[in-house]
Structures are given as structure tokens and as C-alpha cells.
Amino acid sequence: MTTEMFGLVASIGSSIVHALKLAFGMTWEILWALILGFTFSAVVQSVVSKAEMKRLLPDDRPRTLAVACGLGAASSSCSYAAVALARSLFRKGANFTASMAFEIASTNLVIELGIILALLIGWQFTLAEFIGGPIMVALLALAFRLFLRPRLLELARRQAEKGLRGSMEGHAAMDMSVSGGSIWARIVSPRGFTAISHSFVMEWAAVLRDIVIGLLIAGALAAWVPESFWQSFFLVDHPLLAKIWGPLIGPIVSMASFVCSIGNVPLAAVLWNGGISFGGVIAFIFADLIILPILNIYRKYYGGKMSMFLLGTFYATMVVAGYLVEIIFGLLHLVPTGPRHAKVIEASVHLNYTTVLNVLFLVLALVLLVRFFRTGGREMLKMMDEPMEEGHGQP
Helix, strand or coil: CHHHHHHHHHHHHHHHHHHHHHHHHHHHHHHHHHHHHHHHHHHHHCCCCHHHHHHCCCCCCHHHHHHHHHHHHCCCCCHHHHHHHHHHHHHCCCCHHHHHHHHHHHHHCCHHHHHHHHHHCCHHHHHHHHHHHHHHHHHHHHHHHHHCCHHHHHHHHHHHHCCCCCCCHHHHHCCCCCCCCCHHHHHHCHHHHHHHHHHHHHHHHHHHHHHHHHHHHHHHHHHHCCHHHHHHHCCCCCHHHHHHHHHHHHHHHHHHHCCCHHHHHHHHHHHHHHCCCHHHHHHHHHHHHHCHHHHHHHHHHHCHHHHHHHHHHHHHHHHHHHHHHHHHHHHCCCCCCCCCCCCCCCCCCCCCHHHHHHHHHHHHHHHHHHHHHHCCHHHHHHCCCCCCCCCCCCC
């Protein structure tokens, strides 16, 4: 009995170690890209004012929605912060549809997401994300025009005005942009350096939990769930049904994972290796805005009826966007074929380009971290999840 128990414990321990190795392997593969992406995002945020965002989103015309997507892509990649900022824009007078377009772009059209997708799964997925995102926004705008009644929108506005607390509201309200002079002059100035360091560290603090959870879940699924299960679940032996099933089930899997923002990309790599369709991967990634904790925040922000409306319209447009991406990329012969080799790998640190880039970007991260703490960053971290007026946090 003792021998059997020892063997069981050893087997469980070995499985856990295997999962952790896979999680670390993916972390090491994407670390430099995460730092690069967050640095670029911080630079953009240091020259784009949140006050300007509100002024530029007065209606739901195509031009305004395009501006909303551009501003979202230049904003925080944290899903919780994006949701909080979208409500803030709505309360300050921005159009509701434009606010939702901003929210979608903020989590799905950011550069760090594109880089990680290219590294772990392939450049085709990055391209699909940046094409599928605007498609989803257009579909959502159409759905809102057809189905969003003035009465429901008014109820949502009244609920939003109550200012009930959600998550990452302090982070969403902080405006760390620098004004005065050319864009380059603002970036290289001491105030610009401080603003970049603040945005960089705050972005990491906002999404680190989801990235870690996503990597751990991805490692566990890759280590413990047999490939045969995924192939059966995603109907791999029935190609046409698989293409229909993938975008339908992808968002549901994402909702069940509780992981949002960039954290669901490692999970997408596992699902792709397991057999989910190309469009299914895209729909899965889009669904970070309807995971259960965020649905609860919608309920607080806009009321129960609007939260259910957002769930229905978001899910439907994610599915349709997944189908359209599958069709478009299929016609262009851009859907990857053959064996699937997304980078779900065990820990392996060698002297190669990945290691060199990781070391260089870790040095950059350290420089920004030191600047952050030397310029009052510690107090800002304490305010990340506290309600506050927009404009706080300016360097």
C-alpha cells in the first residue's frame, strides 16, 4: 500500500513538474515580445490623452468607429481596465457603440497581442486578429442599430451614472500622457520617460495575473489532456463540421477559462494544436470580453438587462467574425495546413536569439522599473483598483 501510494504521489508530482515546464517554456519564448509590446503601448499612451478620446467618440458613424479602434489599439491591453475606461467614456458623453468599439480594440488590436500570436501560433493568426477585430466592430455596430432599443440604452446610462465599482478603475482613470512639443520631444523628455515607465509598469501590474494564470492553465492542459480528447471535442475527423463548431465553441471555452487579455493566447496555442478550427481560435481570443467576471462587471456598470444584451450581441458577432475570417483566409489560402506545431514546449534555455532578446529586454524592463519607483510609482500601484477622477496619475 505504501509503495502504491508513493508511486501515485510520484506520478502526480511528475505531471505537475511537466505542466510547469511547459508553462515556463512558453513564458521564455514570449518574454521579450511581452516587454516590447508593453513598452510600445506605454510610449503611445504617453502621447495620447484620455480627455481627447472622449471628444473623438460622439456618434457611431464608420469614421468614429475607426477612430475608436485606433484609440483602443493605443490604450491599455488589460480587459478589466478597457471595460472600466469604456464606461468612463460613456459617462462623459461618448457614444455607447463607439465606447464598445474602443473596448474591443483595446484588448484585441494591441501590438503585444499580435506579437505573441505570431510567436506562439503563427503570423497568420496575427493578421486574422487585426482583420477580424474591425469585422467584429462593424458587426456589433450593425447589431446595436438593429436591436439596441433607446429604453435599454437609457437604463444603462442611468446605471452607469451610479458609478458602481468594478475592477481596475483607478488604472483606467489615470492619464499619464505628456503634452507640449512634438511627439518625439515628448517621448524623449524626462517627463516623457517618467510617463512611459509609469504606463509600462501599470500595464504589467494590470495583466500579470491573467498572463500567469493563462500560462499555467495552458501548461496543465497541454500536459494532462490527451490529444485524442481535443481531436474528438473539436470534430477533427469531420472537417466541415469542425469549421462550423470551432467559432461556436471557442468563446464558450474562453468564458469557462476565466482568463482574459493576453493570457488566453497560450490557451489558444493549446487549442490549435488540439484541432480547433482557424476561425475557432479567433473567436476564442475575442471572447476575453465575455468571461464570467467581466459579465458581472457589465451587470454592475449597465444593469442586468444590458449585460445580457452585451453577452448575446458580443457572442453572436464573435462567432460570425470567426466564420468570416475562416472563409476569407480560406479563399486566400492563408489558413495553415499540415501538422500543427504551436509553441507549447518544455523549458529549454539555450544561447540563441530568444535568450539574447530576453536578456536585452529584461534590462530595458529593469530600467523602466527603477524609474517608476523613483518617481512615485509605488503610490500609483496602490490606487490601481480604487475609483478616482480621470486625470489623476499625470507625471
